[in-house]
Amino acid sequence: MNRPLAIAVAGLGTVGAGVVNVLRANADIIAARAGRPITVTAVSARDRSRDRGVPVAGLRWYEDAVALAADPQVEVVVECIGGSDGKAKALVEAAIAAGKHVVTANKALLAVHGAALAQQAEAKGVALAFEASVAGGIPAIKAVREGLAANRIQRIAGILNGTCNYILTTMRNERREFAEVLSEAQKLGYAEADPSFDIDGIDAAHKLAILAALAFGRPVDFGAVHVEGIREVSALDISLAEELGYRIKLLGIAKREEGGISTRVHPCMVPVSAPIARVDGVFNAVVAEGDFVGRVMMEGRGAGAGPTASAVVADLIDIARARFTPVWGAATSALKPEPSLPMDRHTGAYYLRLMVVDRPGVIADVTGVLRDNAISLESMLQRGRSPGEAVPVVLTTHETSEASVRAALARIAALDAVVEKPALIRIEAL
Amino acid sequence: MNRPLAIAVAGLGTVGAGVVNVLRANADIIAARAGRPITVTAVSARDRSRDRGVPVAGLRWYEDAVALAADPQVEVVVECIGGSDGKAKALVEAAIAAGKHVVTANKALLAVHGAALAQQAEAKGVALAFEASVAGGIPAIKAVREGLAANRIQRIAGILNGTCNYILTTMRNERREFAEVLSEAQKLGYAEADPSFDIDGIDAAHKLAILAALAFGRPVDFGAVHVEGIREVSALDISLAEELGYRIKLLGIAKREEGGISTRVHPCMVPVSAPIARVDGVFNAVVAEGDFVGRVMMEGRGAGAGPTASAVVADLIDIARARFTPVWGAATSALKPEPSLPMDRHTGAYYLRLMVVDRPGVIADVTGVLRDNAISLESMLQRGRSPGEAVPVVLTTHETSEASVRAALARIAALDAVVEKPALIRIEAL
Incomplete structure (x- = not known):
């Protein structure tokens, strides 16, 4: 020895x-x-x-x-x-x-x-x-940096924060609201006393920035990550998502696009049939798509003493064996500073949920705004009827731009009949 | 450079x-x-x-x-x-x-x-x-040999043959029989002209032997793998499995048990809720359970030019970087020749499906044989009634031994009222 x-x-x-x-x-x-x-x-x-x-x-x-x-x-x-x-x-x-x-x-x-x-x-x-x-016990860094090193990665995404995934899973299973589940998670030790780092998406954004740097061979750019947390996800949206065939997950997604790399962390609706939709509780998952390997997904425990220590010791074994990999997968001089794309440039499908007063003409006003912003609807769902009261109206769009949706939502929110801040959740095919 | x-x-x-x-x-x-x-x-x-x-x-x-x-x-x-x-x-x-x-x-x-x-x-x-x-583009070898190297692995299992998984998935989705789907798969190029290597489980057994050697740090022992293929899986069993909340998958499973390591490849019923149950089509998956990391699952394309070449080139990059790992994860002198356990020693839950002539006393005869072999039933399902005709009877057992089940099935198959070879599929919680 x-x-x-x-x-x-x-x-x-x-x-x-x-x-x-x-x-x-x-x-x-x-x-x-x-x-x-x-x-x-x-x-x-x-x-x-x-x-x-x-x-x-x-x-x-x-x-x-x-x-x-x-x-x-x-x-x-x-x-x-x-x-x-x-x-x-x-x-x-x-x-x-x-x-x-x-x-x-x-x-x-x-x-x-x-x-x-x-x-x-x-x-x-x-x-x-x-x-x-990143992702606790899942050997995600090694997989991306070494295992998939032959590939040009097109997209890397994941459930990167176990606290958020636990809260969203519990909200869905027990049909409860965010604040209640968070406070219980804090008592159980699944969430910190100051939970902001986790639930506001910052922790996931750190991890996504790291994965994006490795996947795309560029200098790490945390500042460019668009970050939204899960505070505004409601039990209503989770149950409406189920009706539409989706699950709500906090995802980090980095993607090679025309003109640069987009990096974003926010709640997403993913089809129930997507493998990542079934990754529940404190489990994390990372999905990478390479030009030759296709889609590879890894899932496992993202936090806790055992999984984290497992990963630390794996690194120590690499060092003991003198298995050396440059920090970001290639020499720093070989990294390409590809630009990060701002969130305004994002395009995709959207779920919008409004609370509107149930009276004639409201839907015409809402859909008129969408038409004016060149947003094409994929489906519309009005849940229940109670004249004169507020009822949820759900709209899903075909692919459109973040800028258009933001502009439309500002006008919709200002309509008399719209009584709460509209909910916006992006729909992702993974 | x-x-x-x-x-x-x-x-x-x-x-x-x-x-x-x-x-x-x-x-x-x-x-x-x-x-x-x-x-x-x-x-x-x-x-x-x-x-x-x-x-x-x-x-x-x-x-x-x-x-x-x-x-x-x-x-x-x-x-x-x-x-x-x-x-x-x-x-x-x-x-x-x-x-x-x-x-x-x-x-x-x-x-x-x-x-x-x-x-x-x-x-x-x-x-x-x-x-x-193993598992084509999934960096499974690297994950087990390096990424999870800090762990004592208790079990490693997987969907290791894409051809079989494609056939089983298609049989389920299209409610068709094995022979028909195989012949179509051959036309589509998903199965070889001589398909025996894949569908009889030999290819999966090769891969399992490799994974078991890495996971348990012992010399590779292909000869010890118990191997059954998917030729005898019927559309009837697939649909009965669905009714019971299971999917049928060809799995390779290596497990540390009292007295040694068990290694086996055979069709399994896995709960629909298990992540591996949803790995469909030509996709492969590997699940490893370590003492500190817990359960880690990886899925991706298990065959084809792109995924396989991706893995080969990853190995070449390791060599170019002088990242050296002993073939079986440790020096050959550090491998421990732990014994392989014979299949007779296996214990677990079983699905048994008989075709019996629908007449009084048959169920009493069948359950009497099970009782004589100390096999405890978890459920029994008789599908349809047609006096004097053959009808399927499904039995699921609590944990019992392979030897007991084999002994009981030999006696059951010999009963007058039992008209076909009984189907036996092991139930696995993964």
């Missing part, structure tokens, strides 16, 4: 403690697959006295995570602190500068600073690995 | 021509991801004059594939001949002996001779890569 690979773990929260656990529980098979033992030699966490369910006796302990970068015995730093800046960034930069390999689960860091970090890692000839940053 | 990687392609059928095509069509992105161009310098095929839709001018041409191994300019031999022995084996052995890396799509070769070939490759320090041998 060869010399062990000496690693340091920064942050002993769910992910960090999970990594230590996996390395211990499966030490035998990990050593066989890595060609040598992988040994934790140093750790860093704020409070040494706290019991984290992992043995830390005999390990060098650092109060300051950044100091791990200076430990001469450490070959790989595993960053499990989180956040796009602060300690996490300082540690990763210091570790790279010190010539150490870095493994991280930090999607925010990669999405926001991944271009610069890749150049630093490349200059130093060290690995910067982040399999755990 | 670094020096090109010089490869030779042996066999210019669907796969070989596909590889040449992908390398040409996506030369730019492949070079970026591989860090250098990948260049075909020599080919071998029987008939030089045949047009294969790929340019062969300027390439060194060998009549005898084995001669490629001696070409001093070739660094990697891509074996696309097929078959577990003969030319394919001779070429792979000669190439390894000559110190060349080998990439192959040949599942039969790996399943039958993979243990010995791994030792040869290890001794010579060359890669023997075979991503294309």
